[in-house]
Amino acid sequence: MSTSGSENHTNYLNDGYGVKSWLLTTDHKRIAILYMISITLFFMIGGFFALVIRLTLLSPNGTLVSADTYNKMFTMHGVTMIFFFLIPSIPAVLGNFLVPMMIGARDLAFPKLNLLSWYIYVLGGIFTLSAMVLGGVDTGWTFYTPLSSGYSHTNVVPTVIGVFIVGFSSILTGLNFIVTIHKMRAPGLTWFRLPLFIWAHYATSVIQVLGTPVIAVTLALVGFERITGVGIFDPNIGGDPILFQHLFWFYSHPAVYIMVLPSMGIVSEVVTCFSQRKLFGYRQMAFASMAIAVFGFLVWGHHMFVSGQSVYAGMAFSALSFLVAIPSAVKVFNWTATLYKGTIRFNTPMLYAFGFIGLFTIGGLTGIVLATLPVDVHVHDTYFVIAHFHYIMVGGAVMGYMAGLHFWWPKITGKLYPEGLAKFSALTLFVGFNLTFFPQFILGYLGMPRRYHIYPPEFQVLNVLSTAGASILGLGYIIPFFYFMWSLRKGKVAGNNPWNAKGLEWLTPSPPPTFNFDKTPVVTEEAYAYPEEDLAGG
């Protein structure tokens, strides 16, 4: 693939070209590529559903699609984006590629298990896609009972089977990371020398391993109730619908941290590299990641402030939700402080990292609004919530993914993307994102409920603004797709370390050889050991 003589080394990309060499690979880097292709596919499918949603909402009368079709669109948008794109995005692609490289290992601890987890992902994807092809599902991605377990006439069972299966992929990846990070660190790479990306993936893996079984069992019970009629969640046959919500959010709240923690890890890598500066408050950052993972398990009830749960339970969950905001705030402060007295370059990954910091700050602070009990009563299940979690998941998680993709693209492919076009599309994404989702905060406080395809006419202008923003946002995703493809053939050769970055992954050639390092590296310094005093004016 490479044309340059110096780049013509044996690497993981030219080590076998056949289909078999990819589909039966146990190389974590190739598996990462398989994941990258699969999740991009699901991102496009989910994006198509979003397009239909936004087009429908241009008019208050919901004339574009029928109520049933609209309900299927937002359900399948949520299911694909959350379970098949966001949750696997950073861990399964960038994590898979980089965790072994960053700790100086040849591969993950269980390479075959890693391949298996991709096949499980594909199998789950096939079930869910076939549910969509068979006519779709209309329960909302939250699958609330008894609507999902008894009343919906759509393809609930194949969908929950798909989500059930894909959960195992997530569990296995998490397990693989935990073992790898514990057992395979290079000599000298102590816990407090690990890059924050590794800490973030460690915290994420803990959530994946402990949380995912709960959603798997819960959704299995929904399918079981649907098929057998045994009362678990439907009160007509002796079940408890609120029980479902407790079980569902016990996983699905921590799942938000599965999406955003790895992004935080990426931002730490990018901010330090493009400031040429040691991370401010390294230990606090590491502890903050773990604190988020632990506290994240104790806040699920904040999704249920109007569900009829006890007032005192509401208060306890509210207090705990405020607490989980603290480590996130600490992270934002530390990134900002890292810039102080740095030597800052504005390459595309850094622009995305800035985007992350800004949008995550807004997303996080509006999370504080939602943790505030009486205000949540008003904005619960309105567009305020939609805006908030898109600021976290798209503004946060996806911005982080884009930062990481640009940052490590030269390492992954050996090629540089076109910097000018990339900066332009980062800016497009930022503007489009805010125009799409900021009006939704206002809509939400005005009281527009989510999951409405027809709405009172006074909400139309804000909805039109949002749709206009979404088209710009869409452009911001399409441009990178094309220049990344372009760069594979025409991009400039990157070299080992185009960003002058610290970290073991930059010591090895780009693209890396099959077993990453010719010689196991020995670590003698802390993470981000950029030269203390970069002389000014250079």
Add this chain to the structure above:
Amino acid sequence: MFNIPLFPTEASTTASRVDLLFFALMGIIVLFTTLIFVGVIFFSIRYRRGSRASRKGATSENMKLELAWTIIPLCITMGIFIWASKLYFDMHVPPKNAMDIYVVGKQWMWYIQHPEGNREINTLHVPLGKPVRLILTSQDVIHDFFIPAFRVKQDVIPGRYTTEWFQATKLGEYHLFCAQYCGTGHAQMVGTVIVMQPWEYEQWLAGKSSGVTMSSSGEQLFTQFGCVTCHRSDNTGRGPTLVGLFGKKVLLQTGQTVVADMDYIRESILDPRAKVVATYQPIMPTFKSQIDQAQLMQLIEYVKSLGGSQSASKGNKK
């Protein structure tokens, strides 16, 4: 040209209190967002590559700073928590003199009964300045009774009663939305809340009334289903008397006691053997397939009318 609304009407006693808290939060958000944005932009420009700003004394550890930006946000959030919890609690405890209105949600409409006997669909008439407590249940899936102008919202759940209260402060017509996704017609499960002067409301009640109050409808059902043969008022029947029962403690066969609230009465009609009163036999059949949610509410109104602990009847089951 365009009339873009930016802020919802405040039409209840709760609304202004919620908005005040919301504005305080907005202040905090603006403060912290500005702090971060200004910090990031200022440092980025001052310390851009090539700038001559001094980098001397750069440090990556400062425990005092770390503690400060951990403890200050912690104190702020805990302050908000206390403020918010007080208001949330008040939003769950209706005033003693609140009037009850019964609501049944079903796919995809709201069926509303006033104790005076008036019934309406997707419209709720309420008097200005009087506390109103809604008693809500669902016939099928979970719904949610949301009135944005009042800043109140409560899930409406099959198999149990939930409550929601408000006191309207402004005449007018307001949106009523189902906020919990409930299937195909979710977006059509909307209606209007009409706030009237109390005397207009009385007129409306009198004008539209069927003449039969909820409790007398309940009494008719009580006779029609033969409840009266066992639950005699003189306590000589095969079942316990219901006179003076509501809100009182009841001793069960198992030795436990329960409060005879709405959920208990409802359960005793639908699943009589779940909680059998001490010294009585479990001989009552279920009426699950014969009585619908609206009728159950009428029966409960009837049992309430037989007397009992009024304070308990206003208390919220939590």
